[in-house]
Amino acid sequence: MPAASPAWRVEARATLALALPLVAANLLQMAVYAVDVIFVARLGPQSLAASSLSVSILGLLLWSSTGLVGAVSPLVAAELGRRRHAVREVRRSFRMGLWLSALASAVVLLLCAAGPWFMQATGQDADVVATARPFLHILMWSTPPAIVAAMLRSFVAAMGRAAVATLIIALGLAINIVGNYALVFGHFGCPALGLQGSAISSIVTTSGMLLAYVAVILTDRRLRRYHLFGRWWRADWVRFLDLLRVGLPICGTIVAEAGLFSGAAFLMGRIGEAELAGHTIALQIAAVAFQIPFGIAQAGTIRVGYAFGAGDRAGIARAGNAAIILGIAVMTLTASAMWFAPRQLLSLYVDTDAPENAVLVAFALQYMIVAAAFQLADGAQAVAAGALRGLQDTRVPMAIAVFGYWLPGFGTAIVLGFYTPLRGLGVWIGLAVGLLVVAILLLYRWSRRDRLLMSLSATTP
Template structure:
């Protein structure tokens, strides 16, 4: 890691990174808890509803993450502009508006596809009964897609201004609300009939809508944000900025989609192996996803910190911002790896009853999956923060290629081979995923190390 003679500058960077990253991390944890709550509640319905929910949520998540990646372009664009001109208003507003336009444009075809969840899952070889149950969850859930993307764009705006606390408070409130409304809609209460999986999807969509409305209200009324008039003349076209969002955001979207969809593909492969493997994967992936929220938050923070330094023309600031977040992220994931090894059944018990006979085979499988997850925690954190470091430099196309080669060319191919030809079953899929993550992390970090030689730092 490059060193600076001024150790106080590194301490200052660490403090600034933590101040920005902590609310982002907690916001990510809160958002992950919304999905984890849904899994935990649906798990009380039994093994088959949980398996169906995994199929539906994973199909929905593939489109959601692509959209999130696309609108994530707003963060480095806004950060670089603020680095150049501290009090810039017009350009931040342009970026916000056109990113929301992009979000709406991408939602229209996504809604059409998700409406046909059952036929898609059957075409992928899933059991018709599970596919039909998954569709009952996705159809109400999909309408929360645009509100969620709007929330992400608003969060990028407040993060670029280095004031992400409002997004955190709203996300925490959303966790509580989501648990309450989904408990009622899934299981019923008083005059409200139990809606099962449909209720889980409906409750999550309502939660997403309230999150978007809440953060919109904040940016329109808080004196620190309202001068930007983000929603003023929202209909005004801006083809140049619209195209710029697409150019920067599309490689990010594809990169994130490649990572997430390889896990989604793993879910469908688990469905071919059996319902027990599918349910066990659903439990293990939720636990791994919760720990991933920390490096994800650091990735979002480092994109802003590197972008600000890039806008200022501060080469050493770029170095400090990148490495500070990197070591924080990998250090945390090393600690999480120890926890996954030491207490897997305790973690699993948060999602399903350990004494439920319908999970008698799924729980040991989940324990074995978590053992593999422990092995890839550090490399998962490294690739996530590494991608954020490069994103701050507006370097998104080559990382997309890294993701395609690592996640799909190596990870999924190896996993499928071990699972079906090597006789490893679901464990083989997880070993393949871990290998793919390791390859991508090495490539991302190597590119960051060579950033000057590759001409990525243009001051």
Template sequence: MSASWGDELRATFALAWPLVIAQLAQNALTATDVIMLGWLGPTHLAAGTLATTFLMPFLVCGVGIVGAVAPLVAQARGARDIKAVRRVVRQGMWAAILLAVLFTPILLQIRPIYAALGQDPTITLMAEEYIQVGVWMLFPALTIIALRSLLSAFDATRIILLVTVGGVLFNAFANYGLIFGHFGMPRLELRGAALATVLANIVMFGLMLAYVLRQRRFKRFYVLMRLWKPDWPRFREIFRIGTPIGLTVLAEVGLFTAAALLMGLLGTDEVAAHAIALQCASMAFMVPLGLGIAATVRVGMAYGRGDAEGIRKAGWTAFALGTSFMAVSCALFLTLGPSIVALFLDPRVPENAHALALAGTFLVVAGVFQLVDGAQVVAAHALRGLSDTKIPMVFAILGYWAIGLPTAWLFGFVIGWRGVGIWLGLAAGLAAVAVVLVARFAMRERLGLLRPR
């Protein structure tokens, strides 16, 4: 018998709130690097930004692929198949290692790739210094996703929160020491920032693994038992489900990267205003993202035990929570936009006036697309709980790149609405994806998505 609506609401909220805060803390990890590199000066900040911009698509793609462990473990839990849990997590760790091995040599070619793209040679050389060290974060960072998926699927999200916050604090300490040479550490500047990030991810991986191996609830899975033993069907299943997830996330990240490049054609103030509005929207986005991860687990568990009513309640409960929060953030952006953007640029400086005005306008559009952004991310994650990832990937790529980007170009440059037009294009792409994915979840039975796999 499936849970009541009230029970489902409580279960989803209890599962989601540590994930939401952990996602916000994960954002703080990157923010710490940006702030401290900024203390070295604009050249170092530009080099660090160039390096992380190159690294990020590989990282988010890998996170999406290994993230397939979450629905598979949730389904195994729902079906009470303990042996499958161990095998899925073990193969997820191998998938993480394989992806890191494949991505590393590509990332180490940052200098010739950026040279071919016409980037500044001096800054590119500095960015290469960061990548040569920072690329090794992929191994612990991607393996963490397999362990985090196991913990999420068994409602142990508070330990994820504690480990992530601990990683943020460690990263801040190591950054300050290794970038500037404090606490008896060597002054490594860009390499120091990269090394701090690598070490922070190693610490987080070690803490998570120790918890899984020592905590009585998870010891029974013996996740490292016969770690070398292949399980090719489950290994392929992770890539079958995870590759579309990785490409979907990559398509969305690519859309916002393209929007930033379009802003660069308009001027410095537009880029600064875009960065401010995007930072505000990204922070708000962490809430429905955390709810979406919870939806994957709750829907996956119901799917594993063959509970169609449980699937319905889990999906729509997360959807209601996500859109309700985004409605609140929409109202805040619409009513307090000028006050919010003033937190980023000093309004008393006359040179900031134009950028602040633009940021306030962009934030109004961001407020409107908060609703569709929340809807699309929760719907996508609910469908992942059903192992439905290929068709949503196609819809996402078409929505972002066949609707969102052309609309941004049309409104921004052809019609002449400039930055506002670009943001309207982003909203159009997200809205198209949201409508299709929500409709797909609503029609899940008619489309045959509930058939046992």
């Protein structure tokens, strides 16, 4: 079907209408994280390095857990595609999503407790590890409310309430700004707790967001009719296994991708403290830009899921293609901003004119040039993966991610980072190689969706 056809334009508008609040929510969520970086950066390079290593561990675990519980979204979308008022099926997915969130939270807490040991085992600076240990052991308690809130966010988006997430994360941003201002440097009569104050602020922020989601679910007229918290203790192992079937490969995919970037932080830590600090700031900017195609990917998952549930193959193609085209188009804009105005973007995080930041800024500027180059690949792989998730196709994309990120990607980062004069720049070239390989393979799999649909029709309940 031509891209200019009325049906395609209708789909593109529907995808945008769903994607815009999701993109806004993602950007606000990154702003919540950016607030932590902005305040911690003013405590000095050692505090920033300690925060970077801690967040690399916790962020990997949290992001992968949100992918796991985010399986609620394609399952609910497919049920609504099959039957507009699938009350019982929606409630089943929601209830088991809560169970899965609790399980994921327990696993994350255990792994975070071992985080300082992992830092030492990977050869990080002893002083940085000593600073990171108390910070991580406080920060990890922000993950249980964050994981449950992520599940609720995926659910309300699939239920057509994506704007709710935007408003709630805006509330979280306000809480985190006030919390960091009060607890890091000691305002409003609070003690100046430094790095630990930022961790406490994160706990307060994620808890407040979770309570806000619960309040919305209990009061929203459409959501209230599902009686979502009724009999939450009742097991439904068939639906629980459905969530695991879809969610575990999503979790694995995220571990592969996030692990690549977290692993890059540990490589940078071995290269040097200034390189790690520059990497942290440049990666923060790239991560903010990624939230735009990520929001489009989330919308693509839901739109493809609706069509998949309804058995509409033409609708599946329109929904996925519209999301992919929109994602790639948007990333050309973010790439241009990184290429032509890198110093201006860096100035949002650090004083680029301060002599003490000169080395950090020099490294960050190098890395942002590479980040600009891989923006298109990053957008393409994110949205293609999202479209495939709408088909509940997650296992092969996970295998693609593990291969692409860790063999061509991380392998190139190690070789160029430690066996050539490129050092930190070589690590970033490795990131670009991994993203490009995964994007090509995922787009190829999407192009073969008709054969994929035939196999899925025999296995999907």
